Amino acid sequence: MKLTLRVWRQKNADAPGAMAAYEVDGVSPDMSFLEMLDTLNEDLIVQGEDPVAFDHDCREGICGACSLVINGDAHGPERTTACQLHMRSFRDGDTIDVEPWRAAAFPVVRDLVVDRTALDRIIQSGGYVTAPTGSAPDAHAVAVPKPDADHAFVHAECIGCGACVAACPNGSASLFTAAKVNHLNVLPQGAPERESRVLDMVAQMDAEGFGGCTLAGECATACPKGIPLQAITTMNKEWLRAARTSKR
Amino acid sequence: MSWTSCGWPPYGRRMALATRDRRPPTVRTLWDSSVGKKTVMAVTGLIMLGYLVAHMAGNLKIFFGADEFNGYAHWLRHLGAPVLHSHWALWIVRVGLVVSVVLHGVCAFQLSRRDIKARPVRYAHTKARTSYATRTMRWGGVILALFVVWHLLDLTTLTVNENAQAGHPYENVVATFSTWYGNVVYIVAMLALGLHIRHGFWSAAQTLGVGSAARARLLKGAANLLAAGLTIGFISVPVAVMTGVVN
Structure with missing residues (x-):
């Protein structure tokens, strides 16, 4: 396959950026999107140009490092991460636009790499449980009803890639925050911080400069892990409950 | 006792940590949060x-003639x-509605500003x-606010309604919808x-946390029904005047 790529190039956080066009030849339909970018970078290095910087790590769809908006879709046209997106999803001769996550809370570091530590600070503000450290507790010490365990698992799938923020017309991190609130608030292990978790995480989300939720639903469509939009509704419910009852 | 009190995490950003003594009052919490x-x-x-x-249902009284519509309007003044x-x-x-409109508008404006600031760069x-x-939703809301101003000047204060007479709401409605611009603005x-309403009702349900996977169809159906019912109900009046059913 022969493709035309239009890629966002930006030297550093302060430099202005622009889309730059590149021709990539010899692309196999079995390549992943990141392998295709590797091919482009090898060509660029041979030509003495700077390779395109992009985040990647596990390349098996579980780490949440890759962060590419491909043809306007976070992670591209398939419901997966960019590393698990294969070039068979495109056709020979296609022109493909590749851009970084766009959000005020995600400043561009270089090219396609953005700073996502705002998400880490949301987690640090309440996305944990207070657990005794030391020896592992007996697996049956705390009983968790099956539907609650299932609910927690669905939301624990979030890999924190930030595709929800990138897809949201308001640059909102509501789905990300809601995933963690749903995951921990349903479990008995998360009960001691049930109120402070949702209040503090939402407050941190606002403090980081993310937008609010207008229920556009783009986040849930983009999420490679299928976190449902309903998670935000449940977070709102938890938030209202906590705002009414929390004394601390 | 907790690790949160040991100077961790080590960065300067304002963190909302569990070591705080007391939360602000609920109203403060509500107003400060998105x-x-x-x-x-x-x-x-x-x-x-x-x-x-209620307003739309009351409007439909116009189909029973001038006496019944004007009688209903008169009764509203002596309600209770x-x-x-x-x-x-x-x-x-009126006071309840003005408070609602102002709060709704102020929150919409502040949230919209936050949303626009949160996404400064568009995708190519x-x-x-x-x-x-x-x-x-945003521009539609602005259009509705402007419409409310015109609507009050037209049929409540009668300022912009040329042929209006106080105390004759039926005749005033007919006068409004006898002009082309009255029909266009209203419709x-x-x-x-x-x-x-179609997006707002469903959205409100999600914000208040009453939505669930099982209720999704019910809520979307209710939103569509309310939107269509109110639009058709309200528009039926100018259409009736235009076609001569009401005159």
Whole structure:
């Protein structure tokens, strides 16, 4: 396959950026999107140009490092991460636009790499449980009803890639925050911080400069892990409950 | 005792940590949070929606003739009598509505500013994805606010209604809808209203946390029914005047 790529190039956080066009030849339909970018970078290095910087790590769809908006879709046209997106999803001769996550809370570091530590600070503000450290507790010490365990698992799938923020017309991190609130608030292990978790995480989300939720639903469509939009509704419910009852 | 009190995490950003002594009052929490402001919008939106259902149903009285419509309008002024003095019920409703409109508008403005600031750079590759109703919430809301001003000047204060006479609402309605601009303004605003309610009602349900996977179809159905019912109900009046059913 022969493709035309239009890629966002930006030297550093302060430099202005622009889309730059590149021709990539010899692309196999079995390549992943990141392998295709590797091919482009090898060509660029041979030509003495700077390779395109992009985040990647596990390349098996579980780490949440890759962060590419491909043809306007976070992670591209398939419901997966960019590393698990294969070039068979495109056709020979296609022109493909590749851009970084766009959000005020995600400043561009270089090219396609953005700073996502705002998400880490949301987690640090309440996305944990207070657990005794030391020896592992007996697996049956705390009983968790099956539907609650299932609910927690669905939301624990979030890999924190930030595709929800990138897809949201308001640059909102509501789905990300809601995933963690749903995951921990349903479990008995998360009960001691049930109120402070949702209040503090939402407050941190606002403090980081993310937008609010207008229920556009783009986040849930983009999420490679299928976190449902309903998670935000449940977070709102938890938030209202906590705002009414929390004394601390 | 907890590790949160040991100077961790080590960065300068203001962190909301569990070591704080006391939370601010609930009203403060609501107003300071994006989720809280959405809650204010949801509640005030539902208050206005409830009023609109009653208003639309009352409007349909016009199909029973001038006497019944004017009698109904007169009765509204004495609603709640003899407990309430004349016009009191009307003013209680008006104050409630003004408070709702102002809170709804202020929250919408502040949240929209936050949203626009949160996404300063557009994608080079854009596509329209969200539904038309979702995309038009902001400007649709502005159109509705402007319409309310015109509507009050037209049929409440009668300022812009040339042939209006106080105390003759039936005749005033016919006068408004006998002009082309009266029909255009009203019908465009009612279409905007339908779109606003279609996304707004469903959105309010999610904000208040009453939505669930099982209720999703019910809520979307209710939103569509309310939107279509109110739009058709309101528009039926100018259409009736235009076609001569009401004159």
